[in-house]
Amino acid sequence: MSLIFAIFLPILVAIVIPFLFKKISSIHTGWFVLIVPVVLVGHYVTYISAIMDGTTYIDKFEWIPSLDISVVSYIDGLSLLFSLLITGIGALVVLYSVFYLDKDREKLGNFYVYLLLFMSAMLGVVQSDHLISLYFFWELTSISSFLLIGYWYTKDRSRFGALKSMMITVFGGLMMLGGFVLLGIMGETFSIRELIEQAPTLVGQEFFILALVLVLIGAFTKSAQFPFYIWLPDAMEAPTPVSAYLHSATMVKAGLYLVARFTPIFALSEVWVWLVTGVGLLTLLWGSFFAVKQTDLKAILAFSTVSQLGLIMSLLGIGSISYHVTGDLVTIFTFASFAAIFHLMNHATFKGSLFMIAGIVDHETGTRDIRKLGGLMSLMPISFTIAMIGSFSMAGIPLFNGFLSKEMFLDATLSLQHFNVHSLESWWMLFPIVAWIASVFTFVYSLYFVLHTFRGKYKPDLLPKKAHEAPIGMLISPAVLAVLVIIIFFVPNYFGNTFIKPAVAAIQPLAYKVPADVGFHIKAWHGFDSIALYMTLGVFLIGFLLYKSIAKWTPIYGMLPARMSLNGFYDWLMNLSDKGANRLSSSYMTGSIRSYLIYMFAAVIALLAFTMWTKDAFVINLTNLAPIQFFEILISVVLIISTITILVTKSRLTAIISLGAVGYTVALFYIIFKAPDLALTQLVIETVSVALFLGAFYHLPKMDKYEKGKEDRLFRLNNFLIALGVGVMVSLIAIASHSQKLVKSISEYYKETVYSEAGGGNIVNVILVDYRGFDTLFEISVLTIASLGIIGMITVRLAKKKGDRKVENK
Amino acid sequence: MKTNDLIIQTTTKVVFFIIFLFSIHIFFAGHYTPGGGFVGGLVMSSAIVLLMLAFDLKTVRDMLPFNYTVITAIGLLISLLTAAGSIYFNVPFFTHVYDYFNLPLLGETSIHTAMFFDTGVYLVVVGVTMNIIQMIGGDE
Numbered sequence: 039m040s041l042i043f044a045i046f047l048p049i050l051v052a053i054v055i056p057f058l059f060k061k062i063s064s065i066h067t068g069w070f071v072l073i074v075p076v077v078l079v080g081h082y083v084t085y086i087s088a089i090m091d092g093t094t095y096i097d098k099f100e101w102i103p104s105l106d107i108s109v110v111s112y113i114d115g116l117s118l119l120f121s122l123l124i125t126g127i128g129a130l131v132v133l134y135s136v137f138y139l140d141k142d143r144e145k146l147g148n149f150y151v152y153l154l155l156f157m158s159a160m161l162g163v164v165q166s167d168h169l170i171s172l173y174f175f176w177e178l179t180s181i182s183s184f185l186l187i188g189y190w191y192t193k194d195r196s197r198f199g200a201l202k203s204m205m206i207t208v209f210g211g212l213m214m215l216g217g218f219v220l221l222g223i224m225g226e227t228f229s230i231r232e233l234i235e236q237a238p239t240l241v242g243q244e245f246f247i248l249a250l251v252l253v254l255i256g257a258f259t260k261s262a263q264f265p266f267y268i269w270l271p272d273a274m275e276a277p278t279p280v281s282a283y284l285h286s287a288t289m290v291k292a293g294l295y296l297v298a299r300f301t302p303i304f305a306l307s308e309v310w311v312w313l314v315t316g317v318g319l320l321t322l323l324w325g326s327f328f329a330v331k332q333t334d335l336k337a338i339l340a341f342s343t344v345s346q347l348g349l350i351m352s353l354l355g356i357g358s359i360s361y362h363v364t365g366d367l368v369t370i371f372t373f374a375s376f377a378a379i380f381h382l383m384n385h386a387t388f389k390g391s392l393f394m395i396a397g398i399v400d401h402e403t404g405t406r407d408i409r410k411l412g413g414l415m416s417l418m419p420i421s422f423t424i425a426m427i428g429s430f431s432m433a434g435i436p437l438f439n440g441f442l443s444k445e446m447f448l449d450a451t452l453s454l455q456h457f458n459v460h461s462l463e464s465w466w467m468l469f470p471i472v473a474w475i476a477s478v479f480t481f482v483y484s485l486y487f488v489l490h491t492f493r494g495k496y497k498p499d500l501l502p503k504k505a506h507e508a509p510i511g512m513l514i515s516p517a518v519l520a521v522l523v524i525i526i527f528f529v530p531n532y533f534g535n536t537f538i539k540p541a542v543a544a545i546q547p548l549a550y551k552v553p554a555d556v557g558f559h560i561k562a563w564h565g566f567d568s569i570a571l572y573m574t575l576g577v578f579l580i581g582f583l584l585y586k587s588i589a590k591w592t593p594i595y596g597m598l599p600a601r602m603s604l605n606g607f608y609d610w611l612m613n614l615s616d617k618g619a620n621r622l623s624s625s626y627m628t629g630s631i632r633s634y635l636i637y638m639f640a641a642v643i644a645l646l647a648f649t650m651w652t653k654d655a656f657v658i659n660l661t662n663l664a665p666i667q668f669f670e671i672l673i674s675v676v677l678i679i680s681t682i683t684i685l686v687t688k689s690r691l692t693a694i695i696s697l698g699a700v701g702y703t704v705a706l707f708y709i710i711f712k713a714p715d716l717a718l719t720q721l722v723i724e725t726v727s728v729a730l731f732l733g734a735f736y737h738l739p740k741m742d743k744y745e746k747g748k749e750d751r752l753f754r755l756n757n758f759l760i761a762l763g764v765g766v767m768v769s770l771i772a773i774a775s776h777s778q779k780l781v782k783s784i785s786e787y788y789k790e791t792v793y794s795e796a797g798g799g800n801i802v803n804v805i806l807v808d809y810r811g812f813d814t815l816f817e818i819s820v821l822t823i824a825s826l827g828i829i830g831m832i833t834v835r836l837a838k839k840k841g842d843r844k845v846e847n848k
Numbered sequence: 849m850k851t852n853d854l855i856i857q858t859t860t861k862v863v864f865f866i867i868f869l870f871s872i873h874i875f876f877a878g879h880y881t882p883g884g885g886f887v888g889g890l891v892m893s894s895a896i897v898l899l900m901l902a903f904d905l906k907t908v909r910d911m912l913p914f915n916y917t918v919i920t921a922i923g924l925l926i927s928l929l930t931a932a933g934s935i936y937f938n939v940p941f942f943t944h945v946y947d948y949f950n951l952p953l954l955g956e957t958s959i960h961t962a963m964f965f966d967t968g969v970y971l972v973v974v975g976v977t978m979n980i981i982q983m984i985g986g987d988e
Contacts, residue, residue, distance in 0.1 A: 714882040715882045715883070715884075715887070718874070718882055718883070718887050719886065719887050719890065722887060722890040722891050722894055723890060725894045725897070726890060726893055726894050726897060726977055726981075729894075729897045729900075729901070729981065730977075730980065730981055730984065733981055733984040733985035734984050737984070796944070796962075797879075797944075797946040797958060797960055798879040798880060798960070798962070799879060799880030799881065800878060800879055800880055800881055800882060800883070800884070802882070802884070803878040803879055803882075803883065803884035803966075804879065804962070806884060806885075806886065806966075806969075807879075807884070807885070807944075807962040807965050807966050807969070808944050808962050811931065811942050811944075811962075811965065812942060814927075814965075814969060815927055815928065815931055815942075818923070818924055818927060818968070818969055818972040818973075819924060821920075821972055821973070821976045822920050822921070822924050822972060822975075822976060824976070825917075825920060825975070825976040825979045825980055826917070828979070828980050828983055828984075829917065829979060829983055832983045832984070
């Protein structure tokens with residue numbers, strides 16, 4: 039299977055999914071969909087051993103060769119790890135969704151098409167080596183996320199959340215595109231690998247910092263970093279399988295992937311180090327602090343995801359310090375990259391299982407409000423066990439993988455003391471302290487999540503449904519993840535060697551040539567002299583005390599003003615742009631076709647006059663003119679009389695017939711000047727349009743509507759000026775174009791080639807279908823669109839009238 | 849008031865077919881003499897308009913029970929596929945080909961892919977004009 043094909047496999051399968059959903063209603067569509075991620079996992083697993091040896095794979099598909107845009111799939115340790123996460127978690131999520139979404143009530147066709155679309159997009163993001171195709175897939179993930187969040191589109195909150203996530207992530211995506219373009223211009227290539235090779239020369243360039251910041255905005259919006267995180271809690275309106283998949287395990291990690299992937303390019307700048315580390319830590323603290331305030335199970339998890347993403351982000355930032363130090367210090371900081379990837383993997387396992395448990399609780403009790411829940415332990419023992427494993431891992435308690443990576447994280451923040459380039463002195467202390475405080479809150483919300491749901495008093499009268507254990511099928515996926523949580527704790531180095539080291543080698547190409555060079559060994563026990571150990575013990579102690587006294591100190595959240603929040607700012611901004619755009623367009627979109635015609639003609643006059651004047655184009659040359667024949671004068675007189683009739687008549691019927699007369703006389707001119715094609719077309723068009731006018735007659739307002747008063751005079755003056763302007767301009771252009779032949783007429787070319795190359799005799803028609811066939815194709819497309827528009831407008835009007843009549847009948 | 853349309857109705861019955869044949873003629877002749885898909889389509893529409901004037905909208909709709917939106921769509925599709933067909937032969941989009949064939953009855957005839965393209969134009973023009981006239985005329 040070629041790598042490119044593997045990326046697009048989900049989209050290809052998505053094409054048949056709606057048919058499967060319609061035709062085979064007895065089998066849940068999810069079972070068919072499940073085949074895709076399972077096949078892909080099997081496919082990517084075969085690469086593992088070669089990737090561990092440091093081999094990389096590449097596959098290229100020329101997309102737009104003339105613009106040097108291609109889809110390049112590049113597999114190294116980092117992209118393989120992500121690909122396995124995407125397809126592996128994807129398989130579990132699809133399996134879970136089979137039991138979560140009812141096959142008779144839900145629009146499964148839509149759901150799985152979106153999900154497969156996302157899968158392809160995400161694989162594309164993590165495997166693209168070409169910046170433009172990376173951007174393309176990146177936006178595709180935003181769009182599929184939008185569709186999935188809005189899956190229950192009849193709910194207001196779903197639509198709001200979908201729009202919010204799209205607004206923010208697409209904004210970030212556009213910023214990122216700007217950064218990519220700058221990078222592409224500076225490096226004269228769009229290939230990430232080639233840019234990495236040029237990194238040392240790129241650093242000094244003028245726009246390097248701008249490109250860096252723009253790319254980071256893209257990464258921060260996608261990975262829900264402060265202050266862009268606000269879309270993630272609202273995205274929780276999506277069905278839970280989606281939240282587990284997109285909004286915790288994969289899509290929100292695309293920003294982390296981007297930071298990891300671009301580390302070799304940008305890390306040489308200190309701005310990168312401090313931005314990534316600082317924003318990451320701030321997000322970690324912010325997210326963990328506000329997670330405790332939430333009352334919705336999924337909202338707790340959303341804030342916890344925000345904070346965990348911040349944690350990984352800051353680790354990646356600390357890891358990039360390795361580019362600024364030498365000697366032994368390098369490994370101290372590459373260790374942070376190692377910890378980042380390790381925690382990223384652990385987070386996918388425990389957070390995925392927790393989301394699925396939140397979904398199960400919602401599914402089996404009918405609510406996710408933690409204030410109504412409690413005492414489910416005895417009713418849902420298996421769910422409780424899984425939730426315990428997930429939460430304890432999240433809290434960083436031993437026997438679960440979260441403990442290992444959390445210790446590594448604390449170690450990494452402590453390692454900042456060795457980086458004193460800018461005479462940090464004691465400033466570095468700030469980082470471990472923030473990390474420690476955030477860890478305390480993480481501990482608190484982890485316990486809050488699991489104990490408030492499953493311990494305490496059972497409140498059956500508050501629950502919409504009678505609680506009971508979920509079906510076995512629904513429990514499989516979270517159970518698999520929970521088992522992984524424990525396995526990783528006991529054999530962390532197996533996972534370390536297989537997945538993490540190759541990925542770290544991709545982030546730190548300067549430090550490590552092949553994955554085997556990455557010499558880290560994960561240990562649960564570091565001895566009594568490890569500061570991280572005491573920090574962890576402190577977290578447990580303080581965290582437990584804070585959890586016990588949770589009711590006493592949570593009122594402080596109420597002291598924060600709601601209006602000043604980031605969400606308030608977002609709402610204000612959306613409202614402003616909504617209203618502003620509305621006001622702006624309603625100022626000129628009056629709905630009156632007369633105004634529109636005035637705008638258009640005025641623009642034509644202005645443009646033509648401006649060009650004529652600046653180019654000094656007007657010339658009049660009276661030599662070489664043909665003599666005027668008698669019947670030409672005659673036709674002109676008829677033309678003028680009919681035109682004047684249109685202006686002065688009081689009857690619309692007369693006006694229309696006079697207009698027809700104008701058309702026919704023009705056709706006569708065509709005949710005199712030997713343009714039979716034009717004459718023929720003009721004649722038929724006049725005939726048909728007169729008939730059309732007669733049809734439209736009925737709908738037009740009374741003609742004397744505008745006949746009275748001062749406004750009418752102004753209106754007429756306006757029209758007079760416009761008409762005069764157009765007439766004068768067109769006449770001037772006609773005279774000028776006749777008077778100077780600057781370039782050779784193209785008709786000679788047509789005459790020479792019409793038979794020999796186009797195989798025709800009638801130049802006019804050959805122009806239409808061959809020389810300028812593109813124009814014709816677009817014209818008939820426009821015609822079609824226009825007619826559909828007219829049909830739409832009139833049918834809506836008819837429907838409205840019918841509706842009115844119904845009301846009257848009542 | 850009862851109108852007497854006898855003359856126009858009787859004439860229309862004959863003239864309609866003449867115009868119709870004329871529209872076919874100028875469509876096919878278009879590549880060498882004045883005419884083509886656009887004019888041909890317009891002439892065809894004017895024939896139908898004549899029918900509508902002589903009889904009424906409903907009668908014409910019963911006589912020619914076409915869905916003009918579908919005709920428009922088919923026409924657009926034919927044009928687009930003719931233009932895109934060249935990609936299949938690995939030549940640029942919109943490359944036309946032609947050759948001369950000895951057809952029964954017609955003798956030596958040139959067949960040009962532009963003709964298929966023009967067929968699409970013809971159908972779109974008929975579809976669009978009839979659709980608009982029917983819609984506006986029928987909206988009471």
